Amino acid sequence: MQPFYQTVLQTVYLQKYSHDSCKNSRQTAVAREIPDIVIGRLPVYLRELTRLAEDEGKINTSSHELGERLGISSAQIRKDLSHFGEFGKQGTGYHIKYLIEQLREILHLTKEWDVALVGAGYLGHALAHYHGFLHRGFRISWIFDNDPAKIGEQMDELIVQDVDDLEKVITKNEIKVAVIAVPANIAQEITDRLVTVGIRSILSYAPIHLNVPEGVEISYSDPVVQLQRMTYYLS
Structure with missing residues (x-):
C-alpha cells in the first residue's frame, strides 16, 4: 500500500497540471503523457534523497546508489527523471539538495x-x-x-x-x-x-x-x- 502522502502527491501532480497549467496546452499534454507509475516513483525518490541529506549528511548521490537503496534499477531512475529534464552530471551524479528542490517543484510541494x-x-x-x-x-x-x-x-x-x-x-x-x-x-x-x-x-x-x-x-x-x-x- 502506498503511503498517504505518496498517493496524494500523484493526484495533486496531475490535477495541478490539468488545471493551473491549462493555459499552456503543450505543458499539459506533456504532463499527461508521463505514465502514472513514473509519478508514483517521484515521491519515493524524494523521500530517499531527503533521508540521505538529513540523516546521513550526504551532498551527492548517483542513480546507482539510489537504485540499490530502493530496489529500482539505475536505468529506470535515470529514465524517470529524464521526463523532467537533466539533473545529474557525469562523474559527480546528482547534487542531492538541488534534486530535492527540483522534485519538490515538480510535485508542487513549494507550498503546504x-x-x-x-x-x-x-x-x-x-x-x-x-x-x-x-x-x-x-x-x-x-x-x-x-x-x-x-x-x-x-x-x-x-x-x-x-x-x-x-x-x-x-x-x-x-x-x-x-x-x-x-x-x-x-x-x-x-x-x-x-x-x-x-x-x-x-x-x-x-x-x-x-x-x-x-x-x-x-x-x-x-x-x-x-x-x-x-x-x-x-x-
Whole structure:
C-alpha cells in the first residue's frame, strides 16, 4: 500500500497540471503523457534523497546508489527523471539538495496543501493523529463526520466538524485536496459533494470504485486489495 502522502502527491501532480497549467496546452499534454507509475516513483525518490541529506549528511548521490537503496534499477531512475529534464552530471551524479528542490517543484510541494478529511472513525482518527504529513507538504486542516457522538470531538489539534458544513468550510478555505475514510455506501455521495465545491484531488480509503468528472484526480488505498494481490505470490 502506498503511503498517504505518496498517493496524494500523484493526484495533486496531475490535477495541478490539468488545471493551473491549462493555459499552456503543450505543458499539459506533456504532463499527461508521463505514465502514472513514473509519478508514483517521484515521491519515493524524494523521500530517499531527503533521508540521505538529513540523516546521513550526504551532498551527492548517483542513480546507482539510489537504485540499490530502493530496489529500482539505475536505468529506470535515470529514465524517470529524464521526463523532467537533466539533473545529474557525469562523474559527480546528482547534487542531492538541488534534486530535492527540483522534485519538490515538480510535485508542487513549494507550498503546504491543506487537506479535508471526511470520516472520523478508526482510520480517520489514525490519520488525524499522524504528524508525518507536515514536513512532506500536507496538513490535515479539517475533519468531518455525520455521527453526533463524534461531532465536536477533539482529534489532536482539530475539532470534528459536522459533515453538513462540508461545503461551506471547503469553499471558504479554498481547499483542493481531500481524503475520504467513510463506508462504501456513502462514499459516492461524499465524493460528489466534494467535487461540487472545488475539490480536485481525492484519496479514497472506501472499498469501492468512485466516479469523478474529467479534471478530478482520484487514487485509492485499500489494504485488503493489496494483501489479496500479495497472496498470489505465496506458495
